[in-house]
Amino acid sequence: HVGDISRRGGGPFKPHRSHQNGRDVDVGIYLRRGHSTTGFRTAQPHTMDLGRTWSLIWGLVSQGNIKYIFLDYSLQESLYRYARDVDGVSPRTLKAIFAYPRGRRASTGVIRHWPGHRNHLHIRFYAPQSTAAAHTFEADRKSRTDAESHRRYK
Secondary structure, eight states: OBOOOOOTTOOOOTTOSSOSSSOEEEEEOOBSSOOOSSSOOOOOTTTBOHHHHHHHHHHHHTTTOEEEEEOOHHHHHHHHHHHHHTSOOOHHHHHHHBOTTSOTTOOOSSEEOOTTOSSEEEEEEOOHHHHHHHHHHHHHHHHHHHHHHHHHTO
């Protein structure tokens, strides 16, 4: 199931902190049985379809377009072990991809813990062009505001 992306035209999108510019998407976790095409279902380590979930994540991450993926820490260990033991992913690559086993508060790795992500993956895409445009817009706005303040108090 593909869930929220962003509002048409961008901007705040409750209840999300992000999802404001099309760079974020919520995607359901593959389950062995009982997945839904109309909503998210809570996953447990023993109910996740590790092969399909890992294939999706690896397909995204290996393209180099993913900034991070939020997934509850309680689900990361079984996915990590699958990638290591079944898919043969190297320790170096595992370290780059997973926050596990560094703890829930780890801010390294592509796959990180964030509360509320036991039933879906929150995927943030890199968007260098839109990020650069946002920085340019913000700099222009600041310089206009600074110039206006300078004129007002001169």
